[in-house]
Amino acid sequence: MTATGEDHVTARGGPWWWARRRSAVFDVSLAVASALECGFEGIPFARDAGIPVAAGVVFGLLAGSVLLVRRRWPIAVVLVSIAITPAEMGFLMGIVGLYTLAASELPRRILASLAGMSLLGTLIVTSVKTRQDMSRGDLDIGDWFVPFAAITMSVGFTAPPVLLGLYVGARRRLMESLRERADDLERELQLLAERAEERAEWARNEERTRIAREMHDVVAHRVSLMVVHAAALQAVARKDPEKAVRNAALVGDMGRQALTELREMLGVLRSGGDVRRERAASVPLAAVGAAAAAAASRAADDEGPCLAEIEELVGQSAAAGMVVDLSVEGDERSYAPEVEQTAYRVVQEALTNVHKHAAGAKTYVRLAHRVSEIAMQVENEPAEEAASSARLPSGGNGLVGMKERVSALGGVFVSGPTEAGGFRVSAVIPAS
Secondary structure, eight states, rough: OOOOHHHHTTOOSTTTSSHHHHHHHHHHHHHHHHHHHHHHHHHHHHHHHTHHHHHHHHHHHHHHHHGTTTTHHHHHHHHHHTHHHHHHHHHHHHHHHHHHHHSSSSSSHHHEEEEEHHHHHHHHHHHHHHHHHHTTOOOOTTHHHHHHHHHHHHHHHHHHHHHHHHHHHHHHHHHHHHHHHHHHHHHHHHHHHHHHHHHHHHHHHHHHHHHHHHHHHHHHHHHHHHHHHHHHHHHHTTTTTTHHHHHHHHHHHHHHHHHHHHHHHHHHHHHHHHHHHHTTSSSSSSHHHHHHHHHHHHHHHHOOOGGGHHHHHHHHHHTOOOOOOEEEEEEEEOOHHHHHHHHHHHHHHHHHHHOOOOOOTOOOEEEEEEEEEEEHHHHHHOOTTOOOOOOOOOOOHHHEEEEEHHHOOOOOEEEEEOOSSSEEEEEEOOOO
């Protein structure tokens, strides 16, 4: 972040009450000039007052040096300048003091009071001084000149510094307000960028999980069936060549189907990645996750399975040697693509788990079309101990993926062993 506002001022601090060293040097220079002015003006003041000249000079030097504290105590500076006005000294201090007071953030009633006192003091001193000069014959002008000179001098010494100070103070406050607004905006932008980064990271994590789930659903079931058929093919290759040929054909068909589904999904993801690479320089970070999610959504919605394919899915498991019974209740109807795909994936993953963990067990697949929901249940009986196993590996993510799919649609997913020793997977998904 760039240094603005108070951070910028504090970074270059000066001594004592000055914010910057340059301000301290400037005020010291003004104080020296004011002290010299008052010191020279103290000479005629001492002669008129009948005091030693040295005392008048010292008094002028001390009075003029008060200008050094104009930023910290502007009221004191103006009061001192008003106090020494009868001695006809401190004009620079009066002008600078009024300017500093007007530019400060003190209440305007204080400024008005002190400016009025300074105006009145200058008016009186100028009137008396002009009248004395006219009485001594130094000036041979009409009586009108006394009030004219007094008003002109008093207004000339008071109004310009006050007006200039008001303008500078208002401009300074405006700049500080704009600087604070810039700091607030910068902090808000940084916060928005951090939130966008968090959302993008969340979207990437969600998309990685979704892709992993899709890959698992596409590959695990068909590869499991291929392994089961390969094991059966090995067992009957010599005893029943015809059955071995049929199993080999099934393995080939399933392998081609798995490759086709994989190619379709990867093709969509790859095309989405190409678009993101072309627009990498201009696309915000938060759009990365959205683009990935859109790619997977197109792959799922356009090419995903539907409920009409469940009978074929059950038939593939039966062809692999599983004793499976399919029953459908209610009137069949169409659902939203994501609902049909989720229902299909639940049945598919449940059958895959039976192949992995309960080979040879009889399995029941039940599908129920209800008024506002669709329910599915896959339950298998206990596997026989002597049943051959294809030794299929398990990543332990199948049930987790099914629950995530169903929960994302607002459904309920339950899985667990049955009292008879088998295993049951149940899910209910809202129809809309």
